[in-house]
Amino acid sequence: xxxxxxxxxxxxxCRKLISRDEPHCPYCKLKAPGSWWKNNxxxxxxxxxxxxIKLIIGVNIVMFILTLLLNPRGTQMAIDPFSxxxxxxxxxxxxGATGTxxxxxxxxxxxxISANFLHGSLLHIIFNMIALRQIAPLVIAxxxxxxxxxxxxxxxxxxxxxxxxxxxxxxxxxxxxxxxLIGAALYYGKSRGGHYGEMIFKQIGGxxxxxFVFGMLVPGINNWGHGGGMAAGALIGLLMGYKExxxxxxxxxxxxxxxxxxxxxxxxxxxxxxxxxxFF
Numbered sequence: 447x448x449x450x451x452x453x454x455x456x457x458x459x460c461r462k463l464i465s466r467d468e469p470h471c472p473y474c475k476l477k478a479p480g481s482w483w484k485n486n487x488x489x490x491x492x493x494x495x496x497x498x499i500k501l502i503i504g505v506n507i508v509m510f511i512l513t514l515l516l517n518p519r520g521t522q523m524a525i526d527p528f529s530x531x532x533x534x535x536x537x538x539x540x541x542g543a544t545g546t547x548x549x550x551x552x553x554x555x556x557x558x559i560s561a562n563f564l565h566g567s568l569l570h571i572i573f574n575m576i577a578l579r580q581i582a583p584l585v586i587a588x589x590x591x592x593x594x595x596x597x598x599x600x601x602x603x604x605x606x607x608x609x610x611x612x613x614x615x616x617x618x619x620x621x622x623x624x625x626x627l628i629g630a631a632l633y634y635g636k637s638r639g640g641h642y643g644e645m646i647f648k649q650i651g652g653x654x655x656x657x658f659v660f661g662m663l664v665p666g667i668n669n670w671g672h673g674g675g676m677a678a679g680a681l682i683g684l685l686m687g688y689k690e691x692x693x694x695x696x697x698x699x700x701x702x703x704x705x706x707x708x709x710x711x712x713x714x715x716x717x718x719x720x721x722x723x724x725f726f
Contacts (some may be wrong), residue, residue, distance in 0.1 A: 459696055499583065502598075516720060532568075540720035542716040544616075546610060559603060561617060564619065566619065581631060585634075589689065597627060601623060601626020602675055603678075605622030605625060605673070606622055609670035621675070625672045627679060630680060631650040632654065657672055658672075
């Protein structure tokens, strides 16, 4: 099996074989392609969409379990599927729920990030993760990994920000982020046009209609977050572009890496402070 020379590497931006000592990549002109941070922190290096989606789902599952562990006695074990394995509101507030109560009373603006990874019941997280598993591969395929991360996090924050401005007192869930992916996919389908674009628009439009109907029929659904997430996702898709109109650039990867880092730091700090206030 052939091996790379120790002085050679793949450019972290364009994935062409280059020398580590190159001041600029001769293919894409990336500055200092051999630097440590560009080879280890640029999320464009994550090339397996399936593994990335599993990682996001895994983070949501871990956060759900941690929320239950914050107050096991407060966990609802009701037969009602909408309430089964539901953490109590105090645990959710401690670990990063958002809304007018956490933001206005506690100044927790960072909860616009953490709330995207929290869920109120077993059925809640199952539904959102199924939707994520269905929609994220399409967004990754058409926008690339870094832009997908940006759409997912910033779009989710946009959805929760709109619900905060609308006066929603307490809210959580990955559905705002999932709706941002839906919004980006809808924009892609409508913008691209043609048979493929129309097919994408109709297919993803079915998800959007289903979420709207679900939100109208089931009490307690944050429709402001859903609508805001879709609008934010479509806007980010417009501003950043998709692969066919705008090739993946370094700034896309940097913004995506910032989103990943912000999510990781926020969740670690939120979990640490939550368990400290709960048990110490």
